[in-house]
Amino acid sequence: MRTAFGTEFDVPDGYLNTASIGIPPAPVARAVTEAVQRWSGGRSTAGEFDESVQRARAAFAGLLGVPAERIASGATVSQLVGLVAAGLQPGSSVLTARGEFTSVTFPFAAHADRGVRVTEAELADLPGLAAEHDLVAVSAVQSADGRLADLDALRAAARAGGTRVLVDATQALGWLPSRLDWADWVVCAGYKWLLSPRGASWLAAHPEAPALRPGAANWFAGEDRWDTTYGLPLRLAADARSLDLSPVWLAQVGAAAAVPWLAELDPEQVRAHCAGLADELRAELGLPPAGSAIVQLDDPAAVAELTGAGVRCAVRAGRARLAFHLYNDRRDLGMAVRALRG
Numbered sequence: 001m002r003t004a005f006g007t008e009f010d011v012p013d014g015y016l017n018t019a020s021i022g023i024p025p026a027p028v029a030r031a032v033t034e035a036v037q038r039w040s041g042g043r044s045t046a047g048e049f050d051e052s053v054q055r056a057r058a059a060f061a062g063l064l065g066v067p068a069e070r071i072a073s074g075a076t077v078s079q080l081v082g083l084v085a086a087g088l089q090p091g092s093s094v095l096t097a098r099g100e101f102t103s104v105t106f107p108f109a110a111h112a113d114r115g116v117r118v119t120e121a122e123l124a125d126l127p128g129l130a131a132e133h134d135l136v137a138v139s140a141v142q143s144a145d146g147r148l149a150d151l152d153a154l155r156a157a158a159r160a161g162g163t164r165v166l167v168d169a170t171q172a173l174g175w176l177p178s179r180l181d182w183a184d185w186v187v188c189a190g191y192k193w194l195l196s197p198r199g200a201s202w203l204a205a206h207p208e209a210p211a212l213r214p215g216a217a218n219w220f221a222g223e224d225r226w227d228t229t230y231g232l233p234l235r236l237a238a239d240a241r242s243l244d245l246s247p248v249w250l251a252q253v254g255a256a257a258a259v260p261w262l263a264e265l266d267p268e269q270v271r272a273h274c275a276g277l278a279d280e281l282r283a284e285l286g287l288p289p290a291g292s293a294i295v296q297l298d299d300p301a302a303v304a305e306l307t308g309a310g311v312r313c314a315v316r317a318g319r320a321r322l323a324f325h326l327y328n329d330r331r332d333l334g335m336a337v338r339a340l341r342g
Contacts, residue, residue: 001026002327002329004326004327004329005265005270005326007025007026007027007261008025008026008027009023009024009025009026009326009327010023010026010029011023011327012312013310013331013332013335014309014310014311014312014332014335014336015312015327015328015332016311016312016313016322016323016324016328016332016336017312017313017314017322017323018192018193018293018323018324018325018328019143019146019171019192019193019294019314019321019323020192020314020323021191021192022174022191022192022193022194022195022196022325023195023325023327024195024196024197024254024257024258025195025257025258025261027257027261028195028196028254028257028258028261031253031254031256031257032197032250032253032254032257035249035250035253036250039250044249047226049247049249049252049253050225051256052247052249052252052253052255052256053073053244053247053252053256054068055256055259055260056073056190056196056200056202056252056255056256056259056260057071057073057202058260059255059256059259059260059262059263060188060202060204060259061204062260062263063173063259063262063263064169064173064178064180064181064186064204065179065180065181066181066204069239069240069241070204070205070206070207070239070240071202071203071204071240072202072203072204072205072240072241072242072243072244073200073201073202073241073244073245073247073252074201074202074203074243074244074245075199075200075201075245075248075251076103076189076199076201077103077104077168077170077187077188077189077201078103078106078107079201079216079245080187080201080202080203080243081103081104081107081108081137081166081168081187082107082110082215083203083212083213083214083215083243084107084135084137084166084185084212085107085108085110085111085116086111086212086213086215087210087211087212087213088108088111088114088116088134088135089134090114090115090116091114091115091116091117092115092116092117092134092135093116093117093119093132093133093134093135094108094116094117094118094119094133094134094135094136094137095119095121095126095129095130095132095133095135095136095137096108096118096119096120096121096136096137096138097120097121097122097123097126097138097139097142097149098120098121098122098123099120099142099144099317100120100137100138100139100142101139101142101143101144101168101170103168104137104138104139104166104168105118105137108135108137119133123138123142123147123149124150126138126149126150126154127150127153127154127156127157128157130154130157130158130161130163130165131157131160131161131162131163133163134163134164135163135164135165135166136154136158136163136164136165136166137165137166137168138154138165138166138167138168139167139168139169139170139171139172140167140168140169140171140172140173140176140178140180141171141172141176141292141293141294142171142294143170143171143316144296144316144317144319144321145294145296145316145317145319145321146171146278146290146292146293146294146295146296146321146323147290147292148176148290148291148292149167151167151178151179151180155182155183164184164185164209164210165183165184165185166183166184166185166186166187167180167183167185167186167187168186168187168188169186169187169188170187170188170189170192170193171192171193171294172193173188173193173194174192174193174194174195174262174270174325175193175270175271175274175275175293175325175326176271176275176293177267177268177270177271180204181206182206183204183206184205184206184208184209184210185203185204185205185206185209186203186204187201187202187203187204188201188202189201190202190251190254190255190258190259191251193293193325194255194258194259194262195258195262195325196251196254196255196258196259197248197250197251197253197254197255198251199248199250199251199252200247200248200251200252200254200255203240203243204240205240205243212243214236214242214243216245217234217236217242218244218245218246219246220244220245220246220247221236221237221241221242221243221244221245222235222236222237223235223236223237223238265326270326271293273324273326274293274324274325274326274328275290275291275292275293275324277293277324277328277329277330277332277333278290278292278293278294278295278322278323278324279291280330280333281295281322281324281333281336281337282295284333284337285297285337285340293323293324293325294321294322294323295321295322295323295324296316296317296319296320296321297319297320297321297322297340298319299320299340300318300319302319302320302340303315303320305339305340305342306320306322306336306339306340308339309335309336309338309339310335311332311335311336311339322336
């Protein structure tokens with residue numbers, strides 16, 4: 001058991017795979033375990049999970065610095081991006097980063113039959129090309145290699161050209177302080193850096209962005225959800241809750257415990273810890289600093305060397321990917337350095 005940032009984590013030495021799966025703080029794991037025990041004993045009620053959904057929603061809004069009324073609760077990033085894709089006009093042009101995570105791009109590419117065109121460009125070129133497109137869809141931090149998008153430049157370009165912007169913050173929120181209240185849409189999954197179970201995701205919609213059609217309209221998205229379980233007419237919430245998906249209960253229990261705790265931490269201290277360890281690894285390997293908590297290694301032997309030494313990492317785009325989060329320290333850094341130096 002490790003202690004970090006005032007709480008305990010049951011994380012093994014050498015776990016550098018948060019960019020794939022985050023490890024929950026012990027109180028989060030206990031909250032989910034207790035919910036499973038209530039469920040297995042027939043003591044759960046549907047209504048008891050409403051508070052968890054609302055707590056997670058409010059905490060996510062706090063991370064972004066926006067009102068909770070802007071936040072829709074969903075299950076996956078692709079499901080939420082799909083709402084934006086469905087709202088595009090036929091013939092719309094979407095710009096994205098080359099090699100972008102496909103949960104960001106596939107929902108748009110699936111509308112090719114309506115003339116929606118998706119164009120890939122180098123990450124650094126997106127701001128300069130934004131005005132030529134109707135929408136830019138990009139991850140704040142690239143999943144494969146940890147590169148940071150220049151969101152300030154993208155914001156300025158989008159404002160000047162009237163281009164809409166969707167940002168996937170899945171690999172950023174939880175370690176990278178990000179001002180994203182300007183973006184038309186922000187999506188994020190909770191099971192990585194937000195240390196929540198898989199099945200909790202969120203969409204932040206800017207009030208000046210085009211309204212989205214509730215593609216999966218359901219009782220939980222109702223203005224009074226316990227009065228919209230049967231019968232017409234349609235009576236959805238007046239704010240972003242109209243886009244809510246009926247919740248994945250146990251995932252929301254975990255998110256309600258994890259995200260509020262993360263929202264209370266000093267974001268600059270968190271960034272300094274996570275990106276600092278990652279840049280120390282880069283320095284040990286003779287690589288330049290990147291200011292990212294994610295490290296990609298080009299050495300084709302790196303994966304075998306790391307896993308052979310007990311370091312948990314991932315293979316993405318054919319290369320080793322390591323990720324440093326709150327629970328990591330120099331023990332993990334040392335394991336990785338020793339493995340890679342042979």
